[in-house]
Amino acid sequence: MFDTDSSILSVQGLNAGYGRSQVLFDCTMGAPTKGAVAVLGRNGAGKTTLLKTLAGELEPMGGSITFDGADCAGEPTENRVRRGLGYVPQDHTVFRSLTVRENLALGAMADPKSDGFDMALDFFPKLAGRLDQEAGTLSGGERKMLAISRAILGKPHLLLLDEPTEGVWIGVIEEIADRLTELSKEISLIIVEQHIELALRVADYAYVMGRGAMALEGAAEEIKKHPDLVRYLAP
Ligand SMILES: Nc1ncnc2c1ncn2[C@@H]1O[C@H](COP(=O)(O)OP(=O)(O)OP(=O)(O)O)[C@@H](O)[C@H]1O
Ligand SMILES: [Mg+2]
Numbered sequence: 001m002f003d004t005d006s007s008i009l010s011v012q013g014l015n016a017g018y019g020r021s022q023v024l025f026d027c028t029m030g031a032p033t034k035g036a037v038a039v040l041g042r043n044g045a046g047k048t049t050l051l052k053t054l055a056g057e058l059e060p061m062g063g064s065i066t067f068d069g070a071d072c073a074g075e076p077t078e079n080r081v082r083r084g085l086g087y088v089p090q091d092h093t094v095f096r097s098l099t100v101r102e103n104l105a106l107g108a109m110a111d112p113k114s115d116g117f118d119m120a121l122d123f124f125p126k127l128a129g130r131l132d133q134e135a136g137t138l139s140g141g142e143r144k145m146l147a148i149s150r151a152i153l154g155k156p157h158l159l160l161l162d163e164p165t166e167g168v169w170i171g172v173i174e175e176i177a178d179r180l181t182e183l184s185k186e187i188s189l190i191i192v193e194q195h196i197e198l199a200l201r202v203a204d205y206a207y208v209m210g211r212g213a214m215a216l217e218g219a220a221e222e223i224k225k226h227p228d229l230v231r232y233l234a235p
Pocket of ligand 2: 047048049090162
């Protein structure tokens, strides 16, 4: 775990779910002010539910979330975003009928002090040639790049990424991984991934979820070699 002085996020005993169906059980985790944390686990383990709860889309059933020194209880998503939280959800990540430029403009509006598009286009130069293309016609990889760029334009201090390489060709996966590694030197990232190799390459620390609870945690190097890892990741 991370000591309070160097952490941007501290989650204690978090319970959450949908209606009367509880999905997260007593989850405790954290993230440092800089660096990447991976959250791994098989389909249905509760990874997306965890990120939705951190983002404020789901109300916790119990426990606490402290983000940047303030308790998030009852705090709407837009306030968390204003305080520096970014979120790239697993799906519906871009406005398909808007152009790349218009999608980026929406990201920039999240931060009135944003330097415009330059940073986002430096980040993923492929987007520069596609500014006037409708986002719905982009490839899966380009759409992921656009969703990440749009979130970065909001200048987050903590960025939640739900499967940033899902359905993406291996060459583009490498590009996304390299950019996330660079980004993790500046801000805090929480990366949910099925692509274990990539996640443990980018992240310094990892949590492995099993059935809505934290099953393993430790330095990425240690988790990579953990004898129980396969138990929680095998289909
Ligand atoms: N809106 C919902 N209403 C009811 N149950 C839901 C809802 N969304 C997810 N669940 C259930 O919560 C559990 C955890 O789902 P979640 O999407 O968090 O898993 P995940 O780890 O992100 O899986 P994946 O790797 O497939 O994305 C699953 O059993 C799922 O069916
Ligand atoms: Mg998911």
